[in-house]
Amino acid sequence: MTSPVLTLTTDFGQADPYLAIMKGTILSIHPQVQLVDISHEIEPQDVAQAAFVIGTSYRYFPKGTVHLIVVDPGVGSHRRPIALATPEAYFVAPDNGLLSYILAEAGANPPPGAQAWAGERMPSLYLWALPQPLQAITLNNPRFWRQPLSATFHGRDIFAPVAAHLSKGTPLNELGEPIPSLLAFPPPRPEVMPDGSLLGHIVHVDHFGNLISDVTEDDLKSTKLTVEAGERHIEGLSRSYSEGGELLAIIGSSGRLEIAASNGSAAQALQLGKGDTIIVRTRKSY
Amino acid sequence: MTSPVLTLTTDFGQADPYLAIMKGTILSIHPQVQLVDISHEIEPQDVAQAAFVIGTSYRYFPKGTVHLIVVDPGVGSHRRPIALATPEAYFVAPDNGLLSYILAEAGANPPPGAQAWAGERMPSLYLWALPQPLQAITLNNPRFWRQPLSATFHGRDIFAPVAAHLSKGTPLNELGEPIPSLLAFPPPRPEVMPDGSLLGHIVHVDHFGNLISDVTEDDLKSTKLTVEAGERHIEGLSRSYSEGGELLAIIGSSGRLEIAASNGSAAQALQLGKGDTIIVRTRKSY
């Protein structure tokens, strides 16, 4: 089955030739594919940020879309090139944690004792066993690679050609050998404190300066809450960005608690960023 | 009639997942559509800048192109989601002034007494009646929305799906109810001063630092003119950027008077920006 859509997520920026070289390589194999950029402004080598971005985006694409993700600090070392098939989509990437949110959402679990990522630059990776119906392979069939293989640009030489062949309908098992587990980090989760409050983490700061946390709608027992962020206390949940005071707490479009500023950047107003923490207290009602 | 081309203009930047989420939503409904980015570097919530950018671009696209514009500071409040059909194109956007240049060019008029925008961040909006053959609807048919509807991302939940359905051939009147008027601001226009000179406004500063004004070729009675910009006087009109001295005045590609620097940024050289004014004097010939 061919896939008309192939997305790209990288830390390449758009000033250099690298992204275009991958696109040209893909189109040389599958000229009819529709290429969609997810983001190329991932911070250089920031696997966790790329994992968040693809983890938040993929579910909105057509079933069977091929997602190519290349943030690859270990290129040329022993990290494996892999592909993952889920019921929704295909993913082609280095095996370095880029698919962590996707695995978690697809029902895979970290091994016992694994520490959740808490906003540091480089999360600790663990081998996650893949439950049915997930299938993964290591990309070890050089017939589908560009030759000669470089040690510096597997995006061009392995990942792009394999993604193009997948989107053209080549079956997964021709591209490499099955593997039972992938490296991933447990996505960040808020901690329940002894006093019942939640200690949440900022996992992303968006273009508007909104601070997006790991606290989800389901984690909140009440909308009567106080969020402590930086030195400020924000009372209650707003329903829209244009409502409420200068700073507001809101459930954002991906179902996560966000701190926003109605006329500007909450990140700037609060001097908070990725990895910082917030405290969410449910207000007692007497 | 299906439209092969759908353009996107937003203030989302390209680092976050938001733009990709809209594109995935569109492709899930209409996989064959050709997506074209107009700009995603509109300053956050700068409706006037987005109105200028789409107003300058749309006429170069194929007839029937669907233009999706999402700069939406009022998401979740009472502003209406709308679509507009002109003889040239379709536009899908919040009803907050984004289509002002398009309405003005299509022959609609502001109500008497409306103040033209003069470069401030937030222009004042007025209800403009739509003349024939313009048609507008409010997007109030939830059958074409993504469910559940969020209060924070109508780009994903209303505008993207409606634009995709329009490009796929769904008739306008199935997507919502007709409305007779839209909110818009009168585009900036130069003022004629008592001494006969023109007081123009800088409406856009481009990537090269060119200062683009609201003075059009038709406003100039002679090419024998002096432009006063900052503390500098520029004599005469140049025909090309590579002609003339350090600073030059020129009719740019959209028919507007621009101040340019032949080897650099006029904005930097003059320390001028959006909303600043220039004076254009036709030289007397004795």
Next chain:
Amino acid sequence: MTSPVLTLTTDFGQADPYLAIMKGTILSIHPQVQLVDISHEIEPQDVAQAAFVIGTSYRYFPKGTVHLIVVDPGVGSHRRPIALATPEAYFVAPDNGLLSYILAEAGANPPPGAQAWAGERMPSLYLWALPQPLQAITLNNPRFWRQPLSATFHGRDIFAPVAAHLSKGTPLNELGEPIPSLLAFPPPRPEVMPDGSLLGHIVHVDHFGNLISDVTEDDLKSTKLTVEAGERHIEGLSRSYSEGGELLAIIGSSGRLEIAASNGSAAQALQLGKGDTIIVRTRKSY
């Protein structure tokens, strides 16, 4: 023969309407073409950088791809608009050196005595005679231009429409008259010093801060070498970015010697940039 792929390389940035205006113009002529952005972050008017970027990218695209390159400081002056056909691809651009790397790779030669570019902003241009089978034309058939022709935006009025017609299958010789030579600069090359060492030039600094030189793999007689860059000496060639110390020398993906930093930007660590020099010494083995 129609070409499904048309690439764009400009110094327009992506905030202004200019790029979208060219894309709309192309799609109005050839709606089925697949548009691919190579880069729009070329520094304003930096012909040499654009020449490097397209020269490094084009060979990865499908045979017959049309490459449109618009970095055009001389727009409206006497520089010629041109198209070049090679066995691999078509190129549409102003005749100002943008195709220098492509000509050099296709076997054309600069006239005797021409000085190689050595990293300055504006390289000196020379007329290069075109060997078989290269074919060039000057775009002097106004039937394929947008009318009225402006003096400020030939990207919209000449280059985009001609590129669209080429991709749609219009034969080269209908678009203009054959010309025997094009303006180009000799791409930078390392100099052999009296002591046998190589004096190389930094020709590009990429998004990761890697310093890419004009020294190629073939220029090196041994991997036992020392690279002197800034005030640092780097011993030996690394095989991958994750190997070696803080700073490393490596043959990058385009076959050029690069200086990289394993955890950051070599450009920042060494305070070096485009036009700076490095010295490569092959170590004597006693």
